[in-house]
Amino acid sequence: MAVSQVKARSLEMSGSEQIEELSKVVPALTVIQGDTPANSAYSLRGIGTVAYSISAEPSVLVQVDDVPAMFQARSFMDMTDVDRIEILRGPQNTLYGRSASGGAVNIMTAGPTKEFTASLTNVMTSDEERRVSFHTSGPAANDLYFRVAVNLGDYAGSVKNLTLNKTVNGYTSQSLRTKLLWSPSRQTQALLTAWYSHNRTTCCAYALYEIPDGATLNPDGGPVEEGQDVFLKDIMPGEHNRTLHQDTRTFADLLDGGASLKFDHIFGGGFRFSSVSTVTDFRMRDQIDSDGGVIPNYATRQISAGRLSQSDYDNLLNVEPRFANFTTQGNVQFGTYHSSGKTQEFRLLSPADPFRYMVGVFVADHEVSLESARGPAFRQHRWNALATNRDADLFGQIDWTFQPRNSLSVGARSQHKTIGYRFDDLLAGASFSGEHKETANSYRASLQHTSDQDDTLYVALATGFKGAAFDLTSGFNQDRADRGPARPETTKSIEAGWRVRNTKGDYANLSVFRVDYENFQSQAADYDASTDFLTNIDEVRTQGVEFDAFRRMSPDWRLTLAGHYLDAKVVKYTGAPCYPGQTVAEGCSGAPGRQNLSGRQLPYAPRWKFNVMSDNHFRPDPNHWLVVSSVYRWQSATLMSMNQDPRARQKSFGILDLSAGLHDRGGKYSVTAFVNNVFDTFYVAARQSDGRTNSMSVVQIPARDSARYVGVRMTFSH
Template sequence: MTHMRSMLLVSTAAAVLAIAPGAALAQTQAAANSDTQLEEIIVTSTKRAERLQDVPVSVTAVTADVLERNNVRELGDLVKLSPGLVINYGSQPGNFSINMRGIGTFSNGIAVESDVAVVIDDVPVGFQAAAFKDLIDVERVEVLRGPQSTLFGKSAIAGVLNIATAAPTKEFSGKAMLLATDDGEKRIGFTVSGPVRDNLLMRLTVAKSDYDGNVKNLTTGKNVNGSAGFTATAKLVWTPTDQLTVSLAPRYNHNVSSCCVSPISELTPGLNYQGEPAFPASLALRGITIDKNNHFVRADDRIGGGNSDVFGTTGRIDYAFGDGSLLKGHTLSSITSHDHWKMLDFQDIDGTDLPFLLGFPVASPSGVNSGASIHGYFHADSWTQEFRLTSPGDTRLRYVAGLWYARNDLDRFLDRGPVLQLARYLAESTNQNYSAYANATFDVTDKLSLTGGLRANRQKISYAFDKTIFASTAIGAPTSHQLFAGANQDDAVTGKIGLQYKVTPDIMTFATYSTGYKGQAYDLVSTFNAAIAAQMPVPPETAKNYEIGFKSSLFDRRVYLNATLFRADYRGFQTSVTSFLPDGTFLTFLNSVGHLRTQGVEIDGVARVTRNLRLNGAFAYTDATVQSFPNGPCYGGQVTTASTDPGYVGAPGECYSTPRTNGRVQNLHGQRLNNTPKFKFNIGGQYDIDLPGMPFKGFVGVAYRWQDDVNFSLSQDPRTIQKAYGVMDLSLGVTDLKDRYKLSIFANNLLDKRYAQGLGNTTSGYSNPAIPTAQGLTWLPGRDAFRYFGARVDVNF
């Protein structure tokens, strides 16, 4: 049955994408004109400007009009447009992560790099948490899938989000946007662009957003799981000569997030908080109906989230060599950036509004008039410098080569208490990276081209960890400190080689082999101790990737249809395994997974069916499995095999314990990676409605996305599976014939389909000795897990 459903989904997705070519074929009988052709999309996936259809990389380019039509505000919104992209949500914004093709590091520690690089205007974000902010004035987002280490470095082993913001214009122009929804979201933005003088251009954008969230705290009456942000960016471009261009791009973002609170959706009746009869669930959760749609909680005012600021600047110098130079046609670029990110974070970890420590007998001392909480801060200071030489783009040999340096200084302070699961530490980490890279394409014939590249990388990492040791949980009890420190260095070479062949001027096929690398890591979290320090650092992560694909421009550029088959093997995959303490405290432990494999197919299609109708679609089949991880995590309640044989290894899927394992472990061979749906697709389009005699025209847009079942736990916990679901969005509106203004109204999740961005198998600290089989489940609702309506106004001048 599962196989039949899979085949049906593949056939359905293929049929959807085939609609566009079939409909467009009828149009080829008419004379071609720009009104019925797709725009050429220029991307910088290879660090040079090229047509999307000429780039031998699996990449989805999301342009400004698509971002606007789908009301994209932040990275989390991009998953609606790129099926191979998934966001992992942690307990607070400091530990979100990005997955591509099932691969993405999840960690609470600051000394673990991401697997997916976020690059904004040629500058990678030094600490991935800093990328989760409002996206404003974006011209294009390129989703590059698979290892991109050769051109983008060691934090791009699974892919890259390459974001290009809009450039200053040569003529004075501007735009403004206002959006509001019936569930409390508000956005406003303003951009002005134009010449300051003949050789100096300027662009300034200011935007503000505010969304309370879709979970309500009954104690305070406030909504949570939302965010509010203020962003200001500027660009100055000075061209003192025809050959020299100098630009400066300062930026600032302030963001306040109340994420991530997971309401209880299941809980065995008759439980008490921390097992104490004085705190029955009926009191702690008063007024809350526990069911799958529950979006209410009770907690203290500072329930959770982060308050962050980012200050940054990028300076760039481009020099184009003239006709009399040996490097005629080449461009030498210097790109320098500095970013400073800081965040104060907080979390009410007991998840109640009760001062339960007043009477909790296990606490020492009891009688503390409060609950339990976490607070702390993150700091990340990042410097990058790149020197890049780019050859002309119209020669048989085209290449880009460069030198790269980056330094990230990070620190994290955490304080959890005031009693019970006490933890306090200050972690500091420095990461320096030195690289030299080159990538080239040589046209053997007019149809056949060879592509190759290499990157030599040296990483230097160091850390210091100051952990407070409490003599007891009593407030005021003597404390001491354990100090750990270390430094390591690692060298690596990554590369790629490929062929591309133009079957016709409009159909290109390609095959590539590439390798990826991500450096050593430290697990700097509250569980860090001498035993863990002795095992540090966690080894590097490596990848080998194979791809074949084609890109086509069909029916006189009315249809773009691209497809890629891929298979990649990852060794030493760095990821944290999550667990819950009996009191509901959330912990992570960094692991190095021996061998993962991800393979599948990706399809992207865009079609201009008629002058008024445009369709777009994307499909991803991702088979991401564990090939070797004999010491993986077991889930709660899993049947365990006990053996006295230290060499015993359980069968695939078996939870077992031996003197060697020092606890329960599971052989995860053959199991699927968490948070990776096997099938996922999206389809959308817009139809413009001519209104003869009117100074404006109408439009209607529809978008639908669907994904298969997904398990949020690497342990394969059967209780943390989100069943397959689909979400439909609808928009309609009017725009004037000169595109000066547009008014649209929209309904997101029109069919009101509930879904979770995360599930936790936990009783959240509720228990009862008389009910040893108690169960609980929490869920993190997505932004559009509940239907909402909105309106948007765009003005251009």
């Protein structure tokens, strides 16, 4: 299959400190940025699921040390003590089960060592990012080894909120990961891992990119509005605008903890038994300024204008007293999430002879709850939702080597799922609940041939599956309950590849693929009715060519190249909502407005994307190495909205990062200076039309490294 492996050194060269920055080194991976981690997602080969419903599963599975992130927001945490990362593209259900219909991201952190080691790294940048990481590892007792890793980070952000005089779109993080390895023999090992992480992010606040002359802030289209002298004071909209007005803080506070126990034993006949047990607990509290700027005393003015009744306002305050603290501001939205789960997996692997097999069992019990509130002035809601998910899977794989250089692999997985929900609308005084059961089978088969020169040719067929999901979002009512969940997503994939390697470690990989998705799950917005809903797109297709290569140009110069050409499009979607302001001439008709998106491009799927990494080693004296590195990445224009809004587009751009580091030959210390975004190239993580102004404006989130900054990284080791 098509696999990318990223080592810790590559992450350091690219300045990738958080998991959402992996796209810097893996062209196939893209981060879909929402206004909160709960509404963000990862995309591989143009496939990623953005869904507001807590019942919906992601398309790309992220797991750390064999522990799956069963709730998508859990994926947006710190990377602590990473050893390597594997990105598996295309459907991976046969081995990874749920949430892997688009691919998988496996993060492996460093393990305990038999010799005592310790390391301290400090990173400081000119735009006020600070990161400190520490790890120590070694023997604790006979046959017992430990590792402790701590990571601290702080970044003020890239955007200034002029109203509150705060820099936003930054973060503060603390994480701890501990491991204890018991290894009484080469045949038996048990690894206990425990972790705790706390991230507080002030992302994601939108800055104005474009606003028509005379436009006013008018969040719900009613008679109450605010002039530009208030919500645009001291702000110059444009591509490089990094200022905004918000009278309410936008933030997300994330807490993640858990433990896993992995046990391996090799029997006398060569059979290997593995067990992985996990328990996780994740909590998130977020707050979003949902009115688009500053509109003082909005609730009072709405009541005076007859847009909001006093009884509805009082009822909201009765069920959610927190709104009493926002009587002089505009609108705000609260979310309180709690995700907890347990998983258990057993695998039995036969000895490595010409015919090898693996069988496994996987069970999981997971639930997510959300308390959501929005108000007090417009689009009021206050509801509680609970989504439950139970899995019981049986899977296996057979590998057969026939003749010395040909092999066949066949894998299958049978998934038995039960999903349930409860939805309590506290404003309407209504409650709903339900359950849905489904069984799905996934398959994978691949044929591989290795030549006398160790070149490899392969072809692989695979199917995938992503379960049904209840639409647990604002507007849930009896009609949604009667319709049941959004249909499950099914996948068919064909892939072929060619791999060339030599004895020096140089390699080149080329793969071509086509993947078809039916009933693709997608979030949609009905701007006429001011509602969001989860829907199925009839058919989506992603196809293209991927390549990556590594070559030692000389004993001290290494060059890595990776990229893709991607054609990701909607094959059939005839009843799609229109984008804000879309006219009949632009393809929007009916009430509410609908358009035909068949044949159109998928969002966050640039056609061309590549990066080049160069690593040069020099020896200024016998005791030191000077390492000079450069990373250049480029991508073509990117659409950022499923509804094809032409204003939600990022033009093509390229980013160059440079670094130079002095390393002690014995590995005791290193000092590296770096310049990221050398040419000060601006680009955005998200851009969209904003219907909260009249006439309509365009807003955006500047990317973390959308401006040049310099820094230094210092590491001391023992």
